[in-house]
Amino acid sequence: MKLDLLRTLNAERAARRAVVVVTDTESGTQRIVKAADIATDPLAEVLDKRVRMAKSGMEETAQGRVFLTVHVPSPQLVITGAVHISQTLAPLGQMLDYAVTIVDPRTAFATPERFPGINVIAEWPDVALPPLNVDRYTAFVALTHDPKVDDPALLHALSRDCFYIGALGSRKTHGRRLERLKAQGVSDAALARIHAPIGLDIGAVSPAEIAVAIMGEITLRLRVKQDKAEAA
């Protein structure tokens, strides 16, 4: 590998952007495809699929057999609400290799005793969220039920293009939330990105089951293309 290629690769990874190295293992020829260039690449379809699955591997292409080294930033899970559902959702996210952060300004909820081993920030979203580098490899979940906390956090998540945004609440609650966010200037297309009622419909009843439904929906959104995910 050429040193300048390696340098570009490491810079992209440090900036939390997906990148693929395409290597012809016979000739040693190598090139790098940045996330932003995947759509226009001759190998667009296979690159897109590989990045989605975060899976390196050999591929037969029109140009011969190549090895694709896929580098995808590790996903993070950001939750507002140090609530009962979060007590399962946070460790579940950790088990699935997400870096998990919980934000809740209510100090009675946001305690280390309730969330052992989890990064809990007892601050308002406007203080807590900007340093977290919320990005397209972030799943964002709003669980406080309190518009003062959830609304600004949702606005932040929408502006950062998170791959998943979900908000707890019934259809009625969510309807009111949409009206509030719309009044703040959010477009209908952006509002349609919020998953609510939250989670896959698995008949979840208990807080832990709701956490499983949410994590299932996040996984679906991470791994399956939008149109296919909607059919599921």
Place this chain on the structure above:
Amino acid sequence: MLGRDKDILKAAEDWSKEGRGVALATVVETWGSAPRPVGSNLVIDSAGNFLGSVSGGCVEGAVVTEAIDVIDSGKPKTLEFGVADETAWKVGLSCGGTIRVYVEKVS
């Protein structure tokens, strides 16, 4: 990708910038039960120092030896290890799997 892999590629860049001869080994294919997934990296310098892993420690020694050749010649190589391989008597995978490792010079 494992978090550790990130440090390995950074090490490859840093070692190379220090002027050391460096090779990068990558698991490109696996069959059967393999200890490390496709995409796993091992970085090697010309003195035989290495970081990372391409197996659970079964074949690293052999990869390091080959990598030093690759650093000298500059030509990439694909190595194969497995129980079916005759070198299995010396180096092989006790788990019974087969792996193919691509070794290239960083230059």
